[in-house]
Amino acid sequence: MGVGGATMDERVPRDFETLRATILERRENLPKRIAQIAAYALDNPDDIAFGTAASIAASAGVQPSTLIRFAQQLGFDGFTSLQQVFRERLRERNSTYDERLLALRAKAEGGAGHRAIFDGFIAAASTSLNDISRTLDEAHLEQAVSLLAKAETIYVLAKRRSYPVASYIAYALGKLNIRNQLVESAAGLNAEMISFATPADAVIAISFSPYAPATIDEARAIRDQGVPIVAITDSSFSPLAQFARVWFEVAEADFAGFRSLSATMALAMALTVGVGEKRRDGGRRRKA
Amino acid sequence: MGVGGATMDERVPRDFETLRATILERRENLPKRIAQIAAYALDNPDDIAFGTAASIAASAGVQPSTLIRFAQQLGFDGFTSLQQVFRERLRERNSTYDERLLALRAKAEGGAGHRAIFDGFIAAASTSLNDISRTLDEAHLEQAVSLLAKAETIYVLAKRRSYPVASYIAYALGKLNIRNQLVESAAGLNAEMISFATPADAVIAISFSPYAPATIDEARAIRDQGVPIVAITDSSFSPLAQFARVWFEVAEADFAGFRSLSATMALAMALTVGVGEKRRDGGRRRKA
DNA sequence: TAGTGATTGGAATTATTATTTCATATTGCC
């Protein structure tokens, strides 16, 4: 009689995923407080892994004894063995993003062959994405999108290393039916092209050190015409930062002397699609 | 007298990295057993995070008291506070790559505003890099590099969405002093440009569904002239795959209707730099 | 080589923490 501890038919979850599934499955028919601690456990697995029965119970708003009953209901013989599962989860979970990158980078530097080169570029791209994801200034993003969304024509300005980004922006803007002009140096007509821009237009300018002189000159000229500039560049000392109404600092990692473009690309696409969305929304309702 | 616990001038490391640095710095002048546990701690940080003083001491082959002395030497007031640092490390360490991506993607889909768009592109780029890193065929990479390294001139063929990659390849090849020709559709002279290619040259062709007809036509034409093609495309059904001597399948994730280019870019750069290296090496010694 | 100070091992002690117990409250059922 009682809880029938003698023969324990039910399988005790040994790994976190099984445990999680078990909890979710029984969620409906659990008593209130037990359900409360169950929800807390799934929401704060780290706390379960490291806390003491008392501290966890307090955080979850239940009594320590409830926590133990919860563990027992799941088939564990106490809180301690339940906690093991949560600890295993942390042990077994893959290495951090940074560690993975370090490994990749080490492989790229240490290893030989073309796979190593490839890994190097993957690592550079990942690092860049990681960095920009942490450092991007949301306010600037909003400002830039607003500014560009109001423009009659968006001029896109970038040479050399940054040119691929410009061409993708132009492609995407075209797809979104947003009037744009890629300032290309094909026939030396850039100056004329630029001279058509007015303060009702806007510019996306991209340049990284060493700044292509043409980009700088054109950016200055267009700024002097009163056309607002959104710049993507790599430092506050960049001449582009001086000319720009809004500017983004993007630190691209490099490998074998070539900078990744992945972060710049992601930002460029976010700007482009952001403008597209803003224009659509703006047509219907102009709400923040 | 004593350990001078009254005024504690020395800073107690609060985060793992500082702690690690401190240990490494003092490593030389630590007593034998303390050094032993120090080494163990850096080698098995997870054990320190989860174990008890007794279990850790046993694993490291020292007495529990030594473990505590070690903690105290570092400025902690006992093993427990030292352990906190090791636990924090696990808590703060980023979730797995996949979990992080899921979170990012969820944010991008659920969240509103332009930050969400940005996150979406970051997630797409990360996913693509991850995928290609897993699936890239090394043998194909070697083949492709060999093939391209032997070419007199490398023709680069890509339109529309893929054009940015082509332009970056052309830029990089130029920087590496590798003769190349970007087949641009500026003045409609592509056919003529292509007609100059010989079997001693090679082509990098890039196209994703829906395949730009111009790219396909040009690839067919150039293949018919006996020029070997290295293709980057998205499926074995791609017409490019038919024409190519070597081809890579690259699955780019997309967001808001725009495909990431990050994986393609990384592969393109690996090919480019790989060719650069092979040419340099090949000049001196032709070894695998 | 003897002596001094630092280091170490091991057990005793203290603190912390998990678990149990029991009284009380709540829920579901007739």
Place this chain on the structure above:
DNA sequence: GGCAATATGAAATAATAATTCCAATCACTA
């Protein structure tokens, strides 16, 4: 609405673990 079964709270207890203490050992200096 009353009764039984179940669930909950709070404190007592048992277990476990950290810390301290002291004797023994080791390394260094005179």
